[in-house]
Amino acid sequence: MKILFVAPWVPSQLRPRSLALLQMLAADHEVRFLSLVHDEAEARLADDLPVLDRTLVPNPRQGAIGRSLHALATGRSLQHGYASPRALTVALEEIIADWRPDVVHLNVFRTVHLVEACGRTPVIVDLDEFRSEYYEQLASHGPNIPWRTLGLVESRRMRAREDDLVRMGVPMMLSAPPEYGEQRPNTYLVRSPYDYPADVSPSGTAAQPASTSDARKAPVVLFVGRLSYEANVSGLLWFVHECWDGIRQQVPDVRLRIVGSEPPRVVRSLVGDGIELYPDAPEIEPHYAAASVAIAPIFRGTGVQMKLIQSLAAGVPTVTTVTVADRAGVRDGVHVRVADDRQGWVDATTSLLNREPGTEQLAAEGREWAVAHHSWAAVRRQLDVAYAAVAGDRFTRR
CATH class of the missing domain: 3.40.50.2000 (Glycogen Phosphorylase B;)
Structure with a gap:
């Protein structure tokens, strides 16, 4: 044809x-x-x-x-x-x-x-x-x-x-x-x-961040997204300003890794205090391989967030909003953790970082859902x- x-x-x-x-x-x-x-x-x-x-x-x-x-x-x-x-x-x-x-x-x-x-x-x-x-x-x-x-x-x-x-x-x-x-x-x-590459292992490495030379291994919270998109920037800023300090109080060595294209000045200014920026990364898979938890703090949007599909396909435990979960058709406590306020986000993210019971099952169910619907x-x-x-x-x- x-x-x-x-x-x-x-x-x-x-x-x-x-x-x-x-x-x-x-x-x-x-x-x-x-x-x-x-x-x-x-x-x-x-x-x-x-x-x-x-x-x-x-x-x-x-x-x-x-x-x-x-x-x-x-x-x-x-x-x-x-x-x-x-x-x-x-x-x-x-x-x-x-x-x-x-x-x-x-x-x-x-x-x-x-x-x-x-x-x-x-x-x-x-x-x-x-x-x-x-x-x-x-x-x-x-x-x-x-x-x-x-x-x-x-x-x-x-x-x-x-x-x-x-x-x-x-x-x-x-x-x-x-x-x-x-x-x-x-x-x-x-x-x-989206198919997560079979040859990318949890030991995958990525380019050095634009913000830091700290190479020590630590728990990583990952945000991936096009940073010229208003909803991505608004959600990321909310997470950093409202939730990040609370998460660091419970997991002091945690790192927030921001991976995205065209980061504006307001995103670049976030660097420091455990926050790294990888602008315009040529590949995202190594970042998922290094992630402990992925986040999609998007409060406005339609369709299914690609960042959600990618994180679930990679088998990374994921926290997101009701808006994102409902549109995708994933369930809280089965495929993802869902939260919409500050305390809910802090609790959900830290529990996954600490690998509390159910974390591995959540990641497995999330990956199965991604393969069934988005492979x-x-x-x-x-x-x-x-x-x-x-x-x-x-x-x-x-």
């Missing part, structure tokens, strides 16, 4: 869902790739993609921001404005006319303004999540007035476009099961795939179901 994969960025380890689904499709089908790129460094990432052909459309940040400001005045989603240079639509239409793909795969909400441009060619959208939900949360619980204002504006515009897609019958893939009563028609559950084998089956529904008899593997 011929698939045109369209993305607002080049899939990479920083965009693991996009990369993994592209790799799965390319293993069994003819795939061409169309993407926006900000600069030459991002464009070079496309050289490693397993596709037949690559069409890259420049999207300089200055122009993208200008279109977002214009969208603010015209009632369109800022996300659409950011990712909608005219050249992208032109390139899409030219590839469809010349190559005649069987399916156009649109990657995330930023590309759904292209649905109509696909004409009669079948479309499937990897929406990942109904992103308006996150902005609704931001509108009500954002960290400050600018963020809450952005949430208020963007949630309404995104919700309107999502509702349009539902009315139009556009097939959509979601990374998490819907909450009770929130099922929408023509949606397919395709979770984010590559499991997600390939989910992806097959979605594509078979869209492409019908044309959906065959090589």
Whole structure:
């Protein structure tokens, strides 16, 4: 089958869902790739993609921001404005006319303004999540007035476009099961795939942190996440400011290891007092191998947190919030420990650090859950179901 994969960025380890689904499709089908790129460094990432052909459309940040400001005045989603240079639509239409793909795969909400441009060619959208939900949360619980204002504006515009897609019958893939009563028609559950490498052992090592030369072995609490994402930064800051001192009082030699891309100054300022920063780490698996406990203190968000999938797949005991656990479908005391206030987080984290009874069983059950739902084998089956529904008899593997 011929698939045109369209993305607002080049899939990479920083965009693991996009990369993994592209790799799965390319293993069994003819795939061409169309993407926006900000600069030459991002464009070079496309050289490693397993596709037949690559069409890259420049999207300089200055122009993208200008279109977002214009969208603010015209009632369109800022996300659409950011990712909608005219050249992208032109390139899409030219590839469809010349190559005649069987399916156009649109990657995330930023590309759904292209649905109509696909004409009669079948479309499937990897929406990942109904992103308006996150902005609704931001509108009500954002960290400050600018963020809450952005949430208020963007949630309404995104919700309107999502509702349009539902009315139009556009097939959509979601990374998490819907909450009770929130099922929408023509949606397919395709979770984010992750297989923890079998050759990474608990003795794995990682690069030296940017913050310290202290090499002594000590219990490690691990936070992994894209640090340009507001919800990650807010959750991490809450954990450090509210919980870290209490944990250190009970486990004095514990270390907090922060692993993430594009750390802002406020995160860099956390370094010290047992806190290490590994910015833009090339691999995350060695950090999971070294971790005693993983944390996902995310209070706003939709879909399933990749950091949760990774930590459970690695067999690392994990503490998270009710929000994250509920969306993923994991249970407190079975797959993870769940807490939502300071004392709950301190108690849950220290009990796992101290390897209290049940810790090893929790880690084992968590890993079993991750393999059953998020392994590559499991997600390939989910992806097959979605594509078979869209492409019908044309959906065959090589």
